[in-house]
Structures are given as structure tokens and as C-alpha cells.
Amino acid sequence: MEGIQVRCDKLQGGVIQRSRLRVWFIRVCSSIVLWTCLVQLVTVSELWHSHFFLGISSRIYHTNQSPLEAQNELAQPPPPFLPARNYTSNGFLRVSCNGGLNQMRAAICDMVTVARLLNLTLVVPELDKKSFWADPSNFEDIFDVRHFIDSLQDEVRIVKRVPKRFSRKSGYSTLKMPPVSWSNEKYYLEQILPLFGKHKVVHFNKTDARLANNGLPLDLQKLRCRVNFQALKFTPQLENLGQKLIRILRENGPFLALHLRYEMDMLAFSGCTHGCSIEEAEELKQMRYAFPSWREKEIVSEERRSQGLCPLTPEESALILQALGFDRETPIYIAAGEIYGGEHRLAQLRAAFPRIVKKETLLVNDELQQFQNHSSQMAALDFMVSVASNTFVPTYYGNMAKLVEGHRRYSGFKKSILLDRKKLVELFDMHQNGTLPWNEFSNAVRQVHEKRMGQPTHRRVDVDKPKEEDYFYANPYECLCEGTKCDDLLGPLNSSQIR
Numbered sequence: 001m002e003g004i005q006v007r008c009d010k011l012q013g014g015v016i017q018r019s020r021l022r023v024w025f026i027r028v029c030s031s032i033v034l035w036t037c038l039v040q041l042v043t044v045s046e047l048w049h050s051h052f053f054l055g056i057s058s059r060i061y062h063t064n065q066s067p068l069e070a071q072n073e074l075a076q077p078p079p080p081f082l083p084a085r086n087y088t089s090n091g092f093l094r095v096s097c098n099g100g101l102n103q104m105r106a107a108i109c110d111m112v113t114v115a116r117l118l119n120l121t122l123v124v125p126e127l128d129k130k131s132f133w134a135d136p137s138n139f140e141d142i143f144d145v146r147h148f149i150d151s152l153q154d155e156v157r158i159v160k161r162v163p164k165r166f167s168r169k170s171g172y173s174t175l176k177m178p179p180v181s182w183s184n185e186k187y188y189l190e191q192i193l194p195l196f197g198k199h200k201v202v203h204f205n206k207t208d209a210r211l212a213n214n215g216l217p218l219d220l221q222k223l224r225c226r227v228n229f230q231a232l233k234f235t236p237q238l239e240n241l242g243q244k245l246i247r248i249l250r251e252n253g254p255f256l257a258l259h260l261r262y263e264m265d266m267l268a269f270s271g272c273t274h275g276c277s278i279e280e281a282e283e284l285k286q287m288r289y290a291f292p293s294w295r296e297k298e299i300v301s302e303e304r305r306s307q308g309l310c311p312l313t314p315e316e317s318a319l320i321l322q323a324l325g326f327d328r329e330t331p332i333y334i335a336a337g338e339i340y341g342g343e344h345r346l347a348q349l350r351a352a353f354p355r356i357v358k359k360e361t362l363l364v365n366d367e368l369q370q371f372q373n374h375s376s377q378m379a380a381l382d383f384m385v386s387v388a389s390n391t392f393v394p395t396y397y398g399n400m401a402k403l404v405e406g407h408r409r410y411s412g413f414k415k416s417i418l419l420d421r422k423k424l425v426e427l428f429d430m431h432q433n434g435t436l437p438w439n440e441f442s443n444a445v446r447q448v449h450e451k452r453m454g455q456p457t458h459r460r461v462d463v464d465k466p467k468e469e470d471y472f473y474a475n476p477y478e479c480l481c482e483g484t485k486c487d488d489l490l491g492p493l494n495s496s497q498i499r
């Protein structure tokens with residue numbers, strides 16, 4: 001302000017038409033002074049306000065923090081565990097989880113819940129070592145097993161192994177069986193519980209989707225959430241490296257996590273070869289035939305694609321992100337294993353978004369080395385980063401996408417763009433053949449996804465097709481608005497509202 005005053009004095013020393021000019025100059029000067037003061041005042045108050053609002057929003061954020069983020073706050077003492085529940089156990093439940101990391105994660109939550117319902121003692125779940133990923137990791141290589149056991153002790157007893165006295169030598173036989181998919185509590189109470197009277201140890205050798213999405217008592221639904229959001233913590237090694245990745249990414253501001261499920265197993269399994277060469281399509285087909293557990297062998301790729309059943313290609317993903325309005329400078333973390341076709345297939349995406357990174361480029365080699373040959377541990381890192389990202393975009397709606405979506409809803413409904421791939425394929429093709437110019441394409445893409453951003457909503461229920469209704473773990477709304485008016489947030493239950 002002093003500087004302005006000095007310049008005004010000089011101006012006032014002007015020669016011509018002194019008096020009129022002087023009045024004019026004084027007016028101009030004083031308004032400049034006034035304006036400057038005003039601007040400074042506004043700036044100060046803005047600063048004050050933004051601190052004020054930051055305070056509030058970080059507090060809101062804090063209460064909505066996911067356990068993954070909350071854990072990393074060094075100042076927080078570990079939560080005290082509640083006293084162990086005293087109940088008479090009806091027997092031991094052994095479970096062998098099948099599938100990848102996230103399918104197993106959901107299953108673990110379900111199995112704890114079944115054990116609680118039936119008053120069983122749960123044996124720490126065995127993880128799948130024979131699936132496509134052939135990861136030899138045990139439960140304790142991925143999850144903090146002590147925390148898992150202790151934090152659930154007020155609900156269910158969990159032991160590391162079945163006591164010797166129940167071995168076959170002592171005259172006990174273990175019953176091995178897969179429970180019926182999508183079952184409710186009545187099935188477990190009426191069909192499964194009696195089996196424990198006879199066998200003492202029952203071994204579920206398949207665990208995916210064994211519990212219904214809907215219609216279970218609220219306390220069971222909440223227990224599923226408690227296991228998912230609080231009892232299942234990754235090991236400190238995984239947790240530390242995941243947090244390091246998140247720190248590095250956040251240093252450069254907001255980032256998007258793209259779950260680019262364009263990996264060889266996915267393409268071989270789904271038969272989606274759009275954009276692949278003839279040789280690649282043949283290679284994928286051979287891989288499909290080589291895997292007995294992938295039962296469907298003859299697949300017409302374009303049919304699949306038009307039904308919305310294919311993962312987006314890297315090229316399609318680039319177009320979508322551009323259409324949704326993400327600019328070139330957006331940092332994009334690719335949450336995925338090896339992209340089929342390698343760097344070559346990423347060229348178009350990289351040209352559109354040069355700031356593409358993945359864990360291999362953010363960390364030095366020996367940091368990742370101990371996890372490298374363990375696909376589930378690598379997936380755990382991607383899981384943490386995806387949950388923490390500012391925007392999450394999965395290119396295929398598989399278990400990883402669904403579980404991350406659920407965690408992001410739990411962390412305060414963070415934006416997850418849930419692509420409508422069936423609609424997108426139509427739009428792509430029309431844009432490709434020139435019937436839909438860019439602006440219209442872009443508008444249409446935005447419009448389709450306006451209500452598919454992970455906003456609060458009820459799950460869509462379809463009693464006859466549990467596989468097709470909204471997945472519990474993608475939107476466990478029973479657990480998302482405790483203490484607030486859930487109905488206000490969600491609106492009236494309306495089964496025609498999809499996501």
C-alpha cells in the first residue's frame with residue numbers, strides 16, 4: 001500500500017490543469033488504496049475461512065476414514081479389544097477359500113459370520129494355492145492374523161488349527177463339502193448345524209458367494225462389514241509399502257486409479273479378443289482350452305463385447321477417461337498386473353495421459369521383490385492404492401472392482417466410476433464409424449455415468465438371480481450411515497434404481 005501511496009504522490013506533482021486533475025488523481029488514488037485494502041481483507045478472510053473449512057472437512061474425512069487409512073496414523077493407540085465371548089462351541093469350521101484375493105476376502109467375512117451364527121470355532125481360513133494365480137501365500141502372509149483373531153474374539157473363537165484330539169486317529173471324521181451358494185441363515189441353521197453334531201469338524205472346500213446378499217438379519221450384515229473393514233488388516237510389510245505408494249502418489253496431488261483388467265487370464269477366460277491380433281487371439285484361446293476350470297471354451301468375442309461382458313481395452317479406457325473430462329495432466333495409477341501386449345498396448349493410453357504410473361515405476365526393484373511372485377500380495381498393494389485414490393475407475397466389474405467400491409463407499413462415498421460397458425460399446429462403435437462426433441460421444445458418456453459414481457443408494461435386489469443383483473460387498477449400505485439419517489441419504493427403497 002505504501003508503494004501505491006508514493007506513486008500517487010508523484011502523480012499529484014503533475015503540472016497541467018492542476019486543481020481538476022488533482023481532485024481526479026486523489027479520487028483514483030484513494031480508490032486504489034481502498035481496493036487494495038479490500039482485496040487484502042478478502043484474501044485474509046478467505047485464508048481464515050479455508051482453514052476453518054479445511055478443519056471441518058478434515059474432521060468429516062477423519063470420521064469417514066477407512067480403517068486402511070486410519071491405521072497409518074501413528075499417534076493412534078491400537079483399539080482395545082473387547083472381552084472374549086463365552087459360548088459353547090458346536091464344533092470346528094475349516095474353510096478353504098477359492099479364487100483371487102478379493103473373492104477370498106469376501107468369503108472370509110462370510111465364513112466368520114457363519115461361524116458366529118452357528119456358535120462354531122473357526123479355523124484360520126486356508127487360501128487358494130491352486131487357482132490360476134498359483135500364489136503360495138497363507139493367510140498370515142497377507143493378513144495380520146493376530147489382529148484378525150483378537151479383534152473378533154467378542155464374536156467368535158478363531159484358532160490356528162484344529163486340535164489334535166479331533167484328528168482322524170482319535171476317531172473323528174471331517175466332513176468335506178461346499179455349502180450351497182447364496183444361502184441365508186435358515187439354510188445354515190437347519191441344514192449345516194446338524195452336521196456338526198455328527199462330525200465335530202466340517203470343512204467347507206469352497207467359499208465364494210455362499211451367503212446371500214440380502215434378507216439376512218442386520219446383526220449378521222454388520223458383522224460381515226466389521227470383518228471386512230476392521231478385522232482384516234494386511235500384514236505390516238504390505239501395509240507399509242502400500243502407504244508408501246500412496247504417499248508418493250499424493251505428493252503430486254489428486255490421482256486416479258485405473259483398474260485396467262486387461263490381463264492375460266482375464267482375456268483368455270472371458271474370450272474377449274477385441275483389438276488383439278489373430279496370433280494373440282489364438283494364444284488366448286489355447287490358454288482357455290488348457291484350463292479345465294474355465295468351462296466355457298467356444299466364445300464369440302464380439303458377441304461377448306456387445307453384451308457388455310468384456311473388460312475395456314487400454315485404447316477404449318483412454319477414450320473414456322478423455323470423454324469423462326480428465327485432462328492430460330491427470331496422474332493415473334494403473335492398478336493391475338501385467339497388461340496383455342505390454343507397453344505396445346499401452347501406447348495410446350500413454351499418449352493421452354503421459355503421467356501414467358504403476359507400482360513397478362514408483363518403487364525401486366528390491367522394495368517389490370519380496371512380493372513379486374505372490375500375485376495376491378501384489379493385488380493387496382493395488383487394493384490399498386485404489387481405495388486411497390481420488391477417483392477409481394475399474395474397466396471390468398470383477399471382485400476387485402466390487403470390493404474396492406465398497407471400501408470407497410465406506411470411506412465417505414469416494415468417487416468410483418462404475419462403467420456401463422454395454423452402453424459404452426455402442427457409443428465406441430458409433431464414434432468409430434463416424435456416426436457420433438466427439439462432442440456427442442463425450443456428452444453421452446458423461447450422461448450415462450452421472451448416477452454411477454458410487455453415490456449413496458440401496459442395493460438392487462433380484463431374489464431369483466442373486467448372481468445378477470447388486471453385490472453385498474460392493475454396497476453394504478447397512479453399514480455406511482450409522483449415526484446419520486440413512487433414509488435421507490439413500491431415499492426410499494426403489495428396486496428399479498440401479499446403482
Ligand SMILES: *[C@@H]1O[C@H](CO)[C@@H](O)[C@H](O)[C@H]1NC(C)=O
Pocket residue numbers: 086087
Ligand atoms: C462361561 O459361561 C459358563 C456358563 O455360563 C460359566 O460356567 C463359565 O464360568 C464362563 N466362563 C468364563 C471364562 O467366564
Ligand SMILES: *[C@@H]1O[C@H](CO)[C@@H](O)[C@H](O)[C@H]1NC(C)=O
Pocket residue numbers: 086087088090117118119193
Ligand atoms: C449360540 O449361543 C447362544 C448363547 O451364547 C445361544 O443363545 C444360541 O441359541 C446359540 N445358537 C446356536 C445356533 O447354537
Ligand SMILES: *[C@@H]1O[C@H](CO)[C@@H](O)[C@H](O)[C@H]1NC(C)=O
Pocket residue numbers: 176177178205206
Ligand atoms: C469338495 O468336497 C466334495 C466332497 O469330498 C467333493 O466332491 C468336491 O469335489 C470338493 N470340491 C472342491 C472344490 O474341492
Ligand SMILES: *[C@@H]1O[C@H](CO)[C@@H](O)[C@H](O)[C@H]1NC(C)=O
Pocket residue numbers: 369370372373
Ligand atoms: C519369481 O519367479 C521367477 C520365475 O519363476 C523367478 O525367475 C524369479 O527369480 C522369482 N523372483 C523372486 C524374487 O523370487
Ligand SMILES: *[C@@H]1O[C@H](CO)[C@@H](O)[C@H](O)[C@H]1NC(C)=O
Pocket residue numbers: 426429430433435
Ligand atoms: C455405426 O455403428 C453403429 C453401432 O455399431 C451401427 O448401429 C451403425 O449402423 C453404424 N453406422 C454406419 C454408418 O456404419
Ligand SMILES: *[C@@H]1O[C@H](CO)[C@@H](O)[C@H](O)[C@H]1NC(C)=O
Pocket residue numbers: 492494495496497
Ligand atoms: C423408482 O425409481 C424410478 C426411476 O428412478 C422412478 O421412475 C419411480 O417412480 C420410482 N418408484 C418409486 C416407488 O419411488
